[in-house]
Amino acid sequence: MRSLSKERTNGSMAFKKHILANYPPQVVAEITGIDVKELYNLAKIYAQADAVMSAWTMGVNQSSIGTDTVSAICNLALITGNIGREGASPMSITGQCNAMGTREFGFTSSIPGYRNYASDSDRQAFADIVNVPVDLVPNKRGYAYPQIIDAINRGEIKALWVVATNPLVSFPDQNALREALKKLDILVVQDSFMSDTAQVADVVFAAATWSEKEGCYTNSERRCNYAKKAVEPLGDSKADLDIVLEFSEYFEDKHALLFKDFKTPRDVFDEIKRVSKGQLCDYSEMSYEKIEQLGGIQWPCNEKSPEGTKRLYSPDMPCKTANGKANLLPVDWKPLTEMACAGLPIILNTGRTVEQFHTRTKTGTIGILDTLSS
Secondary structure, eight states, X not given: OOOOHHHHEEOHHHHHHHHHHHOOHHHHHHHHSOOHHHHHHHHHHHHHSSOOEEEEOHHHHTSTTHHHHHHHHHHHHHHTTXXXXXXXXXXXXXXXXXXXXXXXXXXXXXXXXXXXXXOHHHHHHHHHHHTOOGGGSOSSOXXXXXXXXXXXXXXXXXXXXXESOOHHHHOSOHHXXXXXXXXXXXXXXXESSOOTTGGGOSEEEEBOOGGGSXXXXXOTTSEEEEEOOOSOOSTTOBOHXXXXXXXXXXXXXXXXXXXXXXSSHHHHHHHHHHHHTTSSSOOTTOOHHHHHHHXXXXXXXXXXXXXXXXXXXXXXXOOSSTTXXXXXXXXXXXXXXXXXXXXXXXXXXXXXXXXXXXXXXXTTTOHHHHHHHO
């Protein structure tokens, strides 16, 4: 085993004590259903491999203990030296081509550039960069998906703008969702297709699809690619950026404050470069021309690495901690809050079918796929 616990991590002794005290092989066998002998065999294979890549999908990330489960996977990679080397990595597989990009530049869990809502310095730094009062920068994370529905039921949310998703297929509790949507004053859906949710919307914004607009996307290996516009959007449809900019003009003060410098996708990309400079997801030395020339660029791309960075956390690239070492996190396994039992023997889970793409917005009208999945 290439154990780098002491050299490259913090908390190795506390982590080891936590595992030995709480998760001996017999306990792990009971939790996982894998017998002790096979656990030792799996551990030997993992520890002795030249390189190990652990890949997982949304079943891990979206579970009730998803953060802790991902931390446990990363712990395993850290203590066996399977980070920062070719072919060795923990890798989350997400569903959309720009899933990484959306996480980097502002969503419910972070301020753009992987900044923390709870950090006053992060909030101030971001406000200074984009030239807005710091009071406009949220100081806590936004609502998660189910919390939005709860807020509608409380009367807190009266208008909902749904962009490129289809909750009337994907949300687990459809009865609760449909009742909640009836309580809205207005439901707006922005999509390239007439999805199930768009069909019940008060207003539909027709969005251009990928070949009808220009911009960048970033995939799971941190590679930013440039997509050129190939054809004009059909009918009255517009690129997502154009929809947002046109809508913002109805709010003159906010438009002048937040959108006055944005007219093209390049303007937005320049903002991304400014907001990310000095952060882990640094795009500051990228350009459309350089991305096209190199066939995509992996961040961080800065003055030190002007053509991007092939992999993170190699021996010459420290972690973003006080001493440059990764922190081992002694997390605990927790059972499902609702386990199967004699009276309720089935556990239902949201999932996807191999014949359809996501919530069928793009593929639902293709008859042969419906037949294959029925």
